[in-house]
Amino acid sequence: MKLRNTADVRTLLWAFVLFPGVAALVYANPAHAWWFIPLSLYTGFSSGVLAHYHNHCPVFASRRVNALYSIWISVFYGYPIFAWIPTHNANHHKYVNGPGDATITWRYTKKDSLFTAVTFFFVSSYWQGGLIKAYIKQARENHPKIYRQILTQYAAVILGQLSFFAIAVKLHGLKAGAIVYACSFGATAAMGMWGMMFINYIQHVYCDPTDKYDHSRNFVGGLGNWLVFNSGYHTAHHEKAGAHWSTLPQIHAAMADKIHPDLNQPSIAWFLIKTYVLGPFVPSLRPKQIGRPAYEAPAPVEKDAEPESLAA
């Protein structure tokens, strides 16, 4: 159970204390289940953050323990986290919102809007489907160990979610049980997947994939970054994808003055208010295209990649 980085003690606290703890609070307080939705949503977003980091920079030294931890995070995240490898590591990091990225922010419209941001999850999930299927096919044909890990993660997510629902109904009856499940694991899984897509959208829309520093939007506030394990430092993450989350503030500091000032936003909350609440009435508050638009970036040269392992 050796950690590769001691800062991941906090990762373990979130994964093994906070995540199940929030769910337990909801299950123990069915009459007030709604009150816990914000905590369940935060749990979901955090589970996405931890899934993302684990696929880039595994938490444990042991491959076997990393595989078990992947299963645990998958259950809260609501989807097998191997899916990040073909869609994120091997695709998004390669094309960074340019042509070839399954998660382009400009697929059906070049204009940023709240509707596009909120529905980005559905569009991207659809376009990522082919990459996931191809990865599973390659694993099934050539990498039986990875294929077994994929099947185990799917089984854990499906059986886990069904069991959580059944336990809630057994404890509280059908109606209250369904509400308890929806306010805990349901909200967590929905936010895990939707939240990761939403943040991906706002961290790349109107950025320039061809520029070394202006390909991503950063949110540099201290509290926000503490809450999401430094996920606001997105340029630094793309430049050093294997870097541990605890090192991102220093990596960002070394390059901050090279990033366009508009792409170093102090607060995600203020950015969202400016862009989607005030922006429709005060256009000057909306973000502007920085540099070359993603849809004008050169088309990629496609080549098939071998499946990466789930953990180093």
Ligand SMILES: [Zn+2]
């Ligand atoms: Zn990444």
